Structure formats: C-alpha cells, structure tokens
Amino acid sequence: MDWSPVWISLATSVTATAITLVVGLAAAVWRERHSGPTLALVDGIFLLPLVLPPTVVGFFLLLLFGRHGPLGQLLLHFGATVVFSWPATVIAATVVSFPLMYITARAALEQVEPGLLQAARTLGASEWRVFREIALPLAWPGVLAGTILSFARALGEFGATLMIAGNIPGRTETIPIAIYFAVEADDIQRALYWCAVDVVISLALLSGLYYWTRTQGFGRARRLAG
Amino acid sequence: MALEVQIEKKLPDFELNVAFTASEEPLSILGPSGAGKTMLLRCIAGLERPDRGHVVLRDRILFDSEQNILIPALRRRIGMVFQNYALFPHRTVTENIGFGLHALPREERAARVAALIERTHLKELANRYPRALSGGEQQRTALARALAIDPEALLLDEPLSALDTHLRSQVEAQLQEVFSTYQRPALLVTHNIEEAYRLGERLLVMSRGRVAAYGPKEEIFRRPPSREVGQLTGCKNFSRARMNADGSVEALDWGCKLRVDQALSKQPAHVGIRAHHIDFMEAGKGGNAAENVFPCWLVRASETPFRETLYLRLQPPGEDTAYDLQAEVFKEKWRCFRDVPCPWHARLSPESLFLTPE
Numbered sequence: 200m201d202w203s204p205v206w207i208s209l210a211t212s213v214t215a216t217a218i219t220l221v222v223g224l225a226a227a228v229w230r231e232r233h234s235g236p237t238l239a240l241v242d243g244i245f246l247l248p249l250v251l252p253p254t255v256v257g258f259f260l261l262l263l264f265g266r267h268g269p270l271g272q273l274l275l276h277f278g279a280t281v282v283f284s285w286p287a288t289v290i291a292a293t294v295v296s297f298p299l300m301y302i303t304a305r306a307a308l309e310q311v312e313p314g315l316l317q318a319a320r321t322l323g324a325s326e327w328r329v330f331r332e333i334a335l336p337l338a339w340p341g342v343l344a345g346t347i348l349s350f351a352r353a354l355g356e357f358g359a360t361l362m363i364a365g366n367i368p369g370r371t372e373t374i375p376i377a378i379y380f381a382v383e384a385d386d387i388q389r390a391l392y393w394c395a396v397d398v399v400i401s402l403a404l405l406s407g408l409y410y411w412t413r414t415q416g417f418g419r420a421r422r423l424a425g
Numbered sequence: 426m427a428l429e430v431q432i433e434k435k436l437p438d439f440e441l442n443v444a445f446t447a448s449e450e451p452l453s454i455l456g457p458s459g460a461g462k463t464m465l466l467r468c469i470a471g472l473e474r475p476d477r478g479h480v481v482l483r484d485r486i487l488f489d490s491e492q493n494i495l496i497p498a499l500r501r502r503i504g505m506v507f508q509n510y511a512l513f514p515h516r517t518v519t520e521n522i523g524f525g526l527h528a529l530p531r532e533e534r535a536a537r538v539a540a541l542i543e544r545t546h547l548k549e550l551a552n553r554y555p556r557a558l559s560g561g562e563q564q565r566t567a568l569a570r571a572l573a574i575d576p577e578a579l580l581l582d583e584p585l586s587a588l589d590t591h592l593r594s595q596v597e598a599q600l601q602e603v604f605s606t607y608q609r610p611a612l613l614v615t616h617n618i619e620e621a622y623r624l625g626e627r628l629l630v631m632s633r634g635r636v637a638a639y640g641p642k643e644e645i646f647r648r649p650p651s652r653e654v655g656q657l658t659g660c661k662n663f664s665r666a667r668m669n670a671d672g673s674v675e676a677l678d679w680g681c682k683l684r685v686d687q688a689l690s691k692q693p694a695h696v697g698i699r700a701h702h703i704d705f706m707e708a709g710k711g712g713n714a715a716e717n718v719f720p721c722w723l724v725r726a727s728e729t730p731f732r733e734t735l736y737l738r739l740q741p742p743g744e745d746t747a748y749d750l751q752a753e754v755f756k757e758k759w760r761c762f763r764d765v766p767c768p769w770h771a772r773l774s775p776e777s778l779f780l781t782p783e
Contacts, residue, residue, distance in 0.1 A: 314507055314509065314511040315511050315513060315514075317472050317498070317507075317511070318505070318511035318512075318513075318570075319513075319524065320471075320472070320497070320498040320499050321470050321471075321472070321498050321499075321501070321503060321504070321505045322499075322524050322525030322570065322571075322574055323499045323500070323502070323525050323528075323574060324499060324524070324525075325499060328527075332524075333513060336515050337514070
C-alpha cells in the first residue's frame with residue numbers, strides 16, 4: 200500500500216497553513232492600518248478565492264505560473280518550474296485558504312481595543328512590539344480559529360490543485376486527488392479506503408486542535424479572572 | 426516654561442485652538458464633555474497629529490508644524506493615564522507596570538517595578554490580572570505604569586470619573602501625593618469642578634475647543650472673566666448689567682441697583698454671584714448692612730443631603746415659576762428662617778459680586 204498521498208496531503212496543508220498564517224496576518228494588519236474606498240477592491244480581491252470555483256482559481260494560477268505566465272517566466276529565469284510539481288500543491292492550497300485566514304484575523308484584530316495599543320505606544324513600545332505583545336496575544340483566539348479553518352480548507356483542496364499540480368503519484372497526488380482518480384478507475388475499494396483515511400485524519404486533527412484551543416481559551420479565561 | 430502648547434486641529438464639530446504654557450505645578454483642565462479636552466491631551470501625547478502649531482516639553486520640540494517635526498508617541502516619554510485605564514488584560518499588575526521598562530536590565534526593572542508597587546500600595550495584588558482588580562486598584566496600576574517610564578510630563582484623562590464616590594477621595598489623595606513629589610508638568614482633565622479645584626494649582630477652562638480662561642484657580646473662581654467661565658465653574662446667577670455714572674451697577678435682569686467692589690475698566694456685560702454667597706438677613710436690621718439687601722420670595726426649594734437650594738424671585742410672585750436667583754444655604758441655617766413668611770431679605774455682598782466684560 201502506497202501511503203504517499205497521506206504524507207503529501209499533510210506536508211502540503213501544513214506548509215500552506217504556515218504561509219497563509221504569516222501572509223494572512225500581515226495582510227490583515229496592513230489593511231487595519233489603511234482605509235479608503237479603493238481598498239474595498241483589495242478586500243474583494245483577497246476574498247475572491249473563497250467565492251470562485253476552485254477550477255477558476257486553478258486556471259488563473261495556471262495562467263500566472265505556466266510556462267508563458269508572468270510568474271512562470273520569472274521563475275524560469277532561476278531555472279525553476281512550478282507547474283505540476285509539489286510546490287504547486289502548496290500554492291493552490293495557500294491561495295484557497297488565504298481568505299479564511301485574512302477574514303478571521305482581521306475580525307480578531309479589530310476586536311482589540313485601540314486604547315490598549317495607544318497606551319503601549321505612550322509607554323515607548325515600537326509598532327512591532329505593540330503588535331507582538333499586545334495586539335497578537337489579544338487577537339490570538341481569533342487568529343487560531345483562522346488557522347484551523349485554513350488548515351481544513353487546505354486539506355480538502357482539490358480543484359485548483361488538479362489544475363495546476365496535476366496527478367503525479369508520489370509527488371502531487373494528495374488524498375482528494377487519489378480518491379477522484381480511484382473512482383475514475385472504478386477502484387471503489389481504494390476510493391473508500393482513502394475516504395476513510397481522510398475522515399480519520401481530518402477528525403483527529405480538527406478535534407485535537409479544537410480541544411487544544413478550548414483548553415487554551417479556558418486557561419486564559421481562568422488566568423484573567425485571577 | 427516647562428510645557429508650551431499651541432495647537433490647532435479641525436474636529437468634526439469645531440476647531441480645537443488652544444495655546445498655553447504650563448509650569449511644574451499641576452494644571453487642571455476643566456470643561457464640559459465634548460470640549461476637546463481629551464483631544465488636547467492626545468495631541469500632547471502624540472496619539473493625534475494637530476493641523477498646525479507646536480508642542481515643546483522641557484526644551485524638547487515634540488511637534489512643530491513649521492519645522493515639520495513630529496516626534497512619535499513612543500519617543501515622547503509622556504506618561505498618560507487613560508480614562509478607562511487601558512490596562513493590558515493579559516498581563517499581571519507587575520507586567521503592566523513593567524511594560525515601559527523592557528529596555529532595562531532584568532534586575533533594575535524588577536527593582537523599579539517593586540518600588541512603584543510599594544508606593545502605590547499594590548503589593549498584595551502584584552500577580553493579579555486587571556480583571557480581578559477594583560476600579561481604584563486599576564487606577565493605581567495605570568498611574569504606576571505611567572510613572573514607571575519616569576515621564577517628562579504626566580497626562581491624566583478623567584482619572585476619577587469611573588470610580589465610585591467613596592473611592593474617589595481615596596484615589597484623589599493618592600494623586601495629590603504623586604503631584605506633590607512630581608516636579609514636572611502634570612495635566613489633569615476633568616469635568617468635575619471640585620476635582621479640578623482640589624487637584625490643580627492652575628486652572629484652564631475649555632469650551633468648544635478654545636481656552637475660555639487660564640490662570641490661578643482662586644482667581645478664576647473668584648472673578649470669572651466671562652459669563653461662560655462663570656457657568657462652567659459652577660456659578661448659577663447672572664444678570665445683564667450696566668454701570669451707572671456713580672459707579673453703582675444696574676442689574677437689568679434682577680431689576681436692582683448694586684454696589685460692587687470689583688472695579689472694571691470697561692462696561693460690564695454681566696454681574697454674577699455664586700449661589701452659596703447669597704446671604705439672608707433678618708428684616709429690619711438696617712445700617713450699612715442694608716446695602717445690597719433686597720426683598721425676595723421663594724419660588725421653590727430643593728434638597729441636597731446637607732444644603733437647601735432656594736429659587737428666589739426679587740418681585741412678589743406671579744403666576745409663573747420663573748426665578749431670579751438661586752441660593753444655597755446649609756440646612757441648619759435654612760431651618761432658622763424657613764417658617765418666616767416671605768419676603769425674606771437676601772444680601773448680595775459687594776465683595777462676592779463679580780462683573781464680566783463679555
């Protein structure tokens with residue numbers, strides 16, 4: 200039995216979630232500090248991958264990263280091709296999970312009372328310290344929720360991945376893709392097997408994460424109540 | 426001067442346009458809510474950018490629109506106590522107080538925080554989180570946190586307004602103690618007249634973004650420069666006034682002629698007297714004391730715990746409930762004459778009356 204789809208799926212989701220966490224948080228912080236009517240368009244673009252069918256997202260990515268796409272050409276300069284390789288699965292998963300991270304992180308950061316950030320500034324804290332020591336810890340439950348959602352989305356990603364990464368066993372074949380091609384090949388046994396594995400992994404990870412954040416949340420509440 | 430402020434800033438409802446210089450004495454900034462007091466503090470602290478002007482603190486230019494200088498809040502070293510204290514909820518009392526000292530070596534920081542905790546009587550609470558503190562304790566923590574950075578100036582935004590009455594005097598005493606040793610500019614914003622008087626040496630009265638009065642508090646309370654300042658400092662009685670050729674003052678709304686001690690170089694616009702300065706005389710006692718004594722009739726009375734507020738008319742009452750004067754007397758005194766039939770005799774003593782040019 201070839202376990203590679205499990206490892207590929209996990210590696211892809213973890214990497215994509217890590218990138219999404221950093222980029223999504225950065226985007227949320229940047230957006231929180233700037234306002235203007237034109238930025239509504241930026242918001243729209245950031246949220247687009249959530250609304251568009253994954254095939255559309257995948258097709259756009261293919262146009263961008265393909266041999267003749269602007270980013271593909273750029274990468275070619277450095278002798279790299281992304282399409283139909285493992286990084287492509289990460290790109291697809293990152294792009295589709297980004298909106299979830301962005302939207303939750305932004306909501307969480309907006310909940311932090313501005314007076315606390317200002318108090319920190321009058322006490323000599325740099326913007327980085329204000330973020331790291333005040334804004335982020337106070338927004339943490341929301342950021343964590345965004346991370347869980349992003350991870351779940353990345354793990355379930357299928358359409359965009361298939362478009363840009365294809366189905367190369369041992370390299371880009373994630374669990375959802377393995378399931379699709381098993382059904383395609385009329386190998387119901389195999390499809391069922393991967394479905395079961397997917398359910399077990401998702402359930403274990405989500406309930407584990409949920410339990411962890413809940414205990415964290417309770418710990419925080421207890422500490423705050425003194 | 427220790428702190429020189431001259432700022433203009435357009436606000437939604439009016440323009441903030443304030444200029445003053447503050448010494449090392451504590452300064453109370455008094456004004457109704459929405460007068461721009463908090464905005465003024467925020468401009469000094471560097472949390473808001475004024476449109477024009479300058480802020481100079483102990484020879485350090487913090488803001489100057491002409492020289493294009495704007496020192497950010499983190500480098501101003503101005504201690505600010507926010508109205509709701511803005512304590513970091515995820516940090517203990519100790520961590521809150523030490524937040525501004527992270528650049529110091531660990532031992533030195535611990536020693537400074539310990540000293541402040543001692544000074545603000547927070548020792549038993551050092552490891553508590555803000556949510557587990559009472560309002561007064563939160564206030565003390567916020568004060569200690571602001572003092573920790575050894576600030577060049579201290580700004581307090583309504584420091585007592587969120588506290589219960591019984592806690593106020595306690596916290597006020599603490600503030601007075603801090604002020605007495607803090608030999609740098611300290612600005613305290615409040616809308617409470619008594620607080621402003623007790624805590625500040627000098628007083629700045631603000632109204633709709635401008636300075637309505639600025640000077641030693643006794644002077645402003647004794648001789649308000651305008652009717653508005655009189656009202657903002659709690660004076661209830663005003664009448665339009667005109668000076669006669671013989672120096673006496675005609676109170677047009679009260680319909681009487683008054684002798685006033687205060688000399689004014691120009692025509693007064695108003696004459697005023699504070700409610701508790703109105704005296705009541707027994708009828709028939711004449712002589713010089715009869716000066717500025719007028720018969721008056723009670724319209725209605727209202728009670729406070731220790732004093733009685735009397736609304737009086739200087740003419741025999743008609744149908745309406747309009748009144749000319751509002752007097753305040755201690756209940757002990759009120760009991761002595763409340764059963765005497767009207768008219769009573771109210772005395773507006775010449776030294777208590779004041780004239781305002783505008």
